[in-house]
Amino acid sequence: MKNIKSAGVIGAGVIGSGWIARLLLNGIDVFVFEPSKGAQNNIGKVIRNAERAYKNLLKSSLPKKGRLSFSSSVSDVAKSSELIIEAVPERLSVKQSVYDEIESTASKDLIITSSTSGILPSDLQSEMMHPERLVVAHPFNPVYLLPLVEIVGGKETSKGVINETCNIITNIGMFPLHIKKEIPAFIADRLLESVWREALWLVNDDVATTEEIDDAIRYGFGLRWAQMGLFETYRLAGGDAGMRHFISQFGPCLEWPWTHLMDVPEFTDELIDKVSSQSDQQSGQFSIDELMQKRDDNLVDFLKVLKENRWGAGNALKEFDAALSNSNSKVEFSELDVSQPIVTFSTHIPKEWADYNGHMTESRYLECFSESTTELMAIIGVDKEYIANVGSYFTVETHIQHLDEVLIGESIYSKTQVIYGKNKKLHLFHWLHHDDGRLLATAEHMLIHVDLKTRGASMPSDLVINRMEGIYSAHKKLPKPDGLSRAVGDKV
Amino acid sequence: MKNIKSAGVIGAGVIGSGWIARLLLNGIDVFVFEPSKGAQNNIGKVIRNAERAYKNLLKSSLPKKGRLSFSSSVSDVAKSSELIIEAVPERLSVKQSVYDEIESTASKDLIITSSTSGILPSDLQSEMMHPERLVVAHPFNPVYLLPLVEIVGGKETSKGVINETCNIITNIGMFPLHIKKEIPAFIADRLLESVWREALWLVNDDVATTEEIDDAIRYGFGLRWAQMGLFETYRLAGGDAGMRHFISQFGPCLEWPWTHLMDVPEFTDELIDKVSSQSDQQSGQFSIDELMQKRDDNLVDFLKVLKENRWGAGNALKEFDAALSNSNSKVEFSELDVSQPIVTFSTHIPKEWADYNGHMTESRYLECFSESTTELMAIIGVDKEYIANVGSYFTVETHIQHLDEVLIGESIYSKTQVIYGKNKKLHLFHWLHHDDGRLLATAEHMLIHVDLKTRGASMPSDLVINRMEGIYSAHKKLPKPDGLSRAVGDKV
Numbered sequence: 001m002k003n004i005k006s007a008g009v010i011g012a013g014v015i016g017s018g019w020i021a022r023l024l025l026n027g028i029d030v031f032v033f034e035p036s037k038g039a040q041n042n043i044g045k046v047i048r049n050a051e052r053a054y055k056n057l058l059k060s061s062l063p064k065k066g067r068l069s070f071s072s073s074v075s076d077v078a079k080s081s082e083l084i085i086e087a088v089p090e091r092l093s094v095k096q097s098v099y100d101e102i103e104s105t106a107s108k109d110l111i112i113t114s115s116t117s118g119i120l121p122s123d124l125q126s127e128m129m130h131p132e133r134l135v136v137a138h139p140f141n142p143v144y145l146l147p148l149v150e151i152v153g154g155k156e157t158s159k160g161v162i163n164e165t166c167n168i169i170t171n172i173g174m175f176p177l178h179i180k181k182e183i184p185a186f187i188a189d190r191l192l193e194s195v196w197r198e199a200l201w202l203v204n205d206d207v208a209t210t211e212e213i214d215d216a217i218r219y220g221f222g223l224r225w226a227q228m229g230l231f232e233t234y235r236l237a238g239g240d241a242g243m244r245h246f247i248s249q250f251g252p253c254l255e256w257p258w259t260h261l262m263d264v265p266e267f268t269d270e271l272i273d274k275v276s277s278q279s280d281q282q283s284g285q286f287s288i289d290e291l292m293q294k295r296d297d298n299l300v301d302f303l304k305v306l307k308e309n310r311w312g313a314g315n316a317l318k319e320f321d322a323a324l325s326n327s328n329s330k331v332e333f334s335e336l337d338v339s340q341p342i343v344t345f346s347t348h349i350p351k352e353w354a355d356y357n358g359h360m361t362e363s364r365y366l367e368c369f370s371e372s373t374t375e376l377m378a379i380i381g382v383d384k385e386y387i388a389n390v391g392s393y394f395t396v397e398t399h400i401q402h403l404d405e406v407l408i409g410e411s412i413y414s415k416t417q418v419i420y421g422k423n424k425k426l427h428l429f430h431w432l433h434h435d436d437g438r439l440l441a442t443a444e445h446m447l448i449h450v451d452l453k454t455r456g457a458s459m460p461s462d463l464v465i466n467r468m469e470g471i472y473s474a475h476k477k478l479p480k481p482d483g484l485s486r487a488v489g490d491k492v
Numbered sequence: 493m494k495n496i497k498s499a500g501v502i503g504a505g506v507i508g509s510g511w512i513a514r515l516l517l518n519g520i521d522v523f524v525f526e527p528s529k530g531a532q533n534n535i536g537k538v539i540r541n542a543e544r545a546y547k548n549l550l551k552s553s554l555p556k557k558g559r560l561s562f563s564s565s566v567s568d569v570a571k572s573s574e575l576i577i578e579a580v581p582e583r584l585s586v587k588q589s590v591y592d593e594i595e596s597t598a599s600k601d602l603i604i605t606s607s608t609s610g611i612l613p614s615d616l617q618s619e620m621m622h623p624e625r626l627v628v629a630h631p632f633n634p635v636y637l638l639p640l641v642e643i644v645g646g647k648e649t650s651k652g653v654i655n656e657t658c659n660i661i662t663n664i665g666m667f668p669l670h671i672k673k674e675i676p677a678f679i680a681d682r683l684l685e686s687v688w689r690e691a692l693w694l695v696n697d698d699v700a701t702t703e704e705i706d707d708a709i710r711y712g713f714g715l716r717w718a719q720m721g722l723f724e725t726y727r728l729a730g731g732d733a734g735m736r737h738f739i740s741q742f743g744p745c746l747e748w749p750w751t752h753l754m755d756v757p758e759f760t761d762e763l764i765d766k767v768s769s770q771s772d773q774q775s776g777q778f779s780i781d782e783l784m785q786k787r788d789d790n791l792v793d794f795l796k797v798l799k800e801n802r803w804g805a806g807n808a809l810k811e812f813d814a815a816l817s818n819s820n821s822k823v824e825f826s827e828l829d830v831s832q833p834i835v836t837f838s839t840h841i842p843k844e845w846a847d848y849n850g851h852m853t854e855s856r857y858l859e860c861f862s863e864s865t866t867e868l869m870a871i872i873g874v875d876k877e878y879i880a881n882v883g884s885y886f887t888v889e890t891h892i893q894h895l896d897e898v899l900i901g902e903s904i905y906s907k908t909q910v911i912y913g914k915n916k917k918l919h920l921f922h923w924l925h926h927d928d929g930r931l932l933a934t935a936e937h938m939l940i941h942v943d944l945k946t947r948g949a950s951m952p953s954d955l956v957i958n959r960m961e962g963i964y965s966a967h968k969k970l971p972k973p974d975g976l977s978r979a980v981g982d983k984v
Contacts, residue, residue, distance in 0.1 A: 014729065140712045141729055148712030175711045181699045187708040190694065191687050198686040199722055207673045214721025216679040218804045219667045220632045220640030226718035227790040228783075229706025230691055231767070232775050236783055237506065237633055243771035247764055272739055275723070279735035283724050291720075291728055294803060298719040301797035308844070309789050312710045352800070357944070362887055363859035370854045395854055398892040399980045405947070420981075427981060444980045452849070455897070487979040488891045488936045489912075489919060 003171055004028060006066075008081030010074055010098055015115050016087035017043045018143025020068065021050035025144070026172045027063030031077045032070050040070065045289075050144035053296045055409055056350045057145075057303060057317070060324035074098055078106040083168060085137070087115040095119070096127050103129045111161050113137035118185040121154030131156035135165050138186060139174070142292075145299045147175035147316040150186045173320035175313070191230075203278065204271050211282035226302060227312050297351075333379060333467060338474035341431070342379065344372040346413035354408045365400060365432065369443040372414040372430045380467040382460075391458055393426055393447040401483050404440045411435040417481060421472035423465075424449045424457050429481045442483050495663055496520060498558075500573030502566055502590055507607050508579035509535045510635025512560070513542035517636070518664045519555030523569045524562050532562065537781075542636035545788045547901055548842045549637075549795060549809070552816035566590055570598040575660060577629070579607040587611070588619050595621045603653050605629035610677045613646030623648035627657050630678060631666070634784070637791045639667035639808040642678045665812035667805070683722075695770065696763050703774035718794060719804050789843075825871065825959060830966035833923070834871070836864040838905035846900045857892060857924065861935040864906040864922045872959040874952075883950055885918055885939040893975050896932045903927040909973060913964035915957075916941045916949050921973045934975050 007023050009016050012034035020043055023030050032043070047068075054062060071077045078084060084102060088094050099112060108130045116124065117138055125131035136152040149169050153162050166176040179186055185193060202208045208216070224233045231243070238246030283291060306314025307321070336342065345368060353364040377383075377393055386392075406412060413433055420427035426447040432440045451458035460468070499515050501508050504526035512535055515522050524535070539560075546554060563569045570576060576594060580586050587606060594604060600622045608616065609630055617623035628644040641661050645654050658668040671678055677685060694700045700708070716725045723735070730738030775783065798806025799813070828834065837860060845856040869875075869885055878884075898904060905925055912919035918939040924932045943950035952960070 140716075146712055146715060148708065150708070175707070177704060177707055177711070179700060179704070181697070183697075183699055187694060187700050187705060188712050190690050191705075191709065192713060194686040194690040195683050195722060198682050202679060202682065205673070205675075207675055208671060208679050210723035212669060212671070213679060213683075214723050215667070215669055216640065216642070217683065217717050217721035218719055219669070219808065220638055220680050221684060222714070222717035222719070222721060223638060223791055223794050223805060224632075224787070225709050225714035226794065227710055227714075228787060229709035229714060230687060231702035231771055232706050232783070233787075235771050235775055236780060236787065244764065244768040247767060272736065275739060276736040279723050279727055283727055288728060291724070294801065295716070295720060295725075295728060297801050298797065298803060299715055301801065302715050302718065302794060305790065305793035305797060309786070309793065311786060311790060313715060316711065362862045362890075363855050366858040367855035394894070396894050397978075397980045398854075398890070398894070400890040400892075402886070402888050402890070446980050485979045485981065486889075487977045487982075488889045488938050489977065490979075 004082040007083045008077035009085045011088035017046035021047045022144040024066040029066040031080045033077045056300045074101040075105040078102040084112045125154045132158035149174050151176045151178045175316045210278040341415040341417040344375040344416040348411045349408050359405045365441050369430050381464045391451045394450045397446040399444040401442045418472045418475045421468040496574040499575045500569035501577045503580035509538040513539045514636040516558040521558040523572045525569045548792045566593040567597040570594040576604045617646045624650035641666050643668045643670045667808040702770040833907040833909040836867040836908045840903045851897045857933050861922050873956045883943045886942045889938040891936040893934045910964045910967040913960040
């Protein structure tokens, strides 16, 4: 799959800035053209929000952040980029003049994606020299978190361009949804549009306030849609008889009286006032910045839940995290430096590891040490396959010294020394450090090799014994760690 | 607030069964009238799903489960119940005959709620002897998990009935949304209806399959709606200028070309076939049971995330859990039995505490012990208020013995002995037991009292010292726990 190293973004409003943040954090250099004042500030804010969110979202480390450059013209951007993302206002003529300027300098292979939420790609490409390079790639706010990108080709778009765009989108952790038939507003915005229309009537007719309508969504079907969408949810409502039964039961409702509300409410000043002031009443106690952070926190946690449950949008995150983890190079056992304790774990503290004070809570120290043990096990050959077929190590005893505190978002790493490693027994000592070098905690563990079928002690495989003894014979020459064999309350 | 002890449910399809499960798990006895075959089996299945979900959803224990009885007539149900929930099919005449039968025996104060998703309460009550007792309480599937209940009164419904219904709904962990103006289909189903209409067109016209439409929702705006709904999401899209700016920018889209799709698609056999077979293709690899469990797992985790983040539907859960926790009686310090180790913690293992084998993972043992320590601290007076104003205890050293395994969903409890408790020092020993009596693990901790401003050691308050020494002087007469003062690797 294609990995690009650079991209150009034309237009840096809400959507353009979101693209910029996602690209940079994926290690892609970004060239931006955005003439409006304050653009650099706004982009900086979005990047900071994205970095904050990703610290909680991903287990794996991201590649080195890309470089952000501001160009003084569209054609400068086009000259430097492997892909163009156009995110200028929704006016056909404005977009067409951008493409014109790009085509005046770019090679004919440069792909141009439009972030338009409604204009047909066939219209967008109608005046182009190389219309086959133009494809709609319509993302959703916040672009750095929501995976969906609607991919729509026009009459002239080449298949190759569509495929390559889908690959690039997948590589930056997103979910390309290729829409085969070109219609105005594509799919998602049509659905949104229909709800928006209905909701405005409800406000207009004083049936409900904006807050009541939002509550009707988020205390109810919104929680279903976030995981299953519309049809799969209704499949469940049909019970074991499934979709056909559902339609026969509820389909006729389409002709119920409320279909009379299908004309379009007019945006009178009165209606605008009503919606705006109800919205102030509902959400005005939070600034837009606060709301955005709240939204991102919730989105991150939803995505993590779905990843854990292997469902829906979590699948895109799972694949992305796995791809990142694979690209972080692994050391071969033969190349391992055993003359020193081995670095076995590193992470940044996610927010759910904190107590109410923002400090990492007690049990998460043991979680870090448990990860260190898991890594040491993997190094000596006790990996997923071994555990499924041969056995594993169980911790029978643990001693922890808590020495210092650490805050959410800070980075930590651990080192491990093998104190003893023969036959069924493995005795480990871990140090947990802050990235600034401070020692935060130590842990001492006794582990026993176990047959997972009998749940009783058993001998490891020859490979595991060889590797374990190899590290042990080197590590026993190291000094004994401070605090080894301590009991709780021993005097120093 | 009113707590009812019994309720009657007339009709036990998907919605009625969901009500039954929620009521029973809230300790309310339920009388059911449902003449169809297989009803008892279906209800049993829904109750089991609800119990499975609640084990993960709630921190606090639920009250003792209510009793489920099947009645042979509507009037029998009416005689035994403090509240009636009508959930029979959506036909006015069927519902009216149920009310008629209820009114023939019930006292005139008995509230009747209808679960109708569309019929006007004024029509429902039009033939009643005591129409003021009839109110719509429209819940959403699955009723035992989704908090939303739309409360709609008819022309004759009394204010008292509406208030009392809202109270009862709140007490069983739900979110009553009182809709002030009576319209067909209320709020949520109107929004759903509008999307359903649009989605059917997209399928009908081969723009997208059911799966593509669901993906467009759940990889995108569905994740926003689950937390913020429609208007609050759009407030963010407007940036710092808020709702008014959003409307001026996007309002005009309402008159874009796609509004021509506002007529109603006809349910031809062809369209029904298309939707059903696409749905099979999309979701047919899962049985309805599997899909329901997946849905519940995701819902539980979303609700927990929102509770943690103090947002939206999580607020209803937070209040419910707090109310449960308050109703679980607390022992006064003066009544505490200090002649034995103190029971400090009990829970059932939630699924996120398990390793891939379904056993509780290493670090969660320490989490249980950490909860035990927190409870012991609360007992001696180190509660939230004390921590905010005076100080807290920090663990400086821990020793754990892992003795046995425990599985997801199983119940555990811990006991605590104070080994030493004077001045700044607190030395604890915890035992963690399975409910069947097996000893799973022990933990020994040394804690130091700390001033949270200086982060240095400090003296506790007099009250804390008195209580701590009170327990210590009793506990030092107890035998020394097995394993006290062990170092890792000590011979037995």
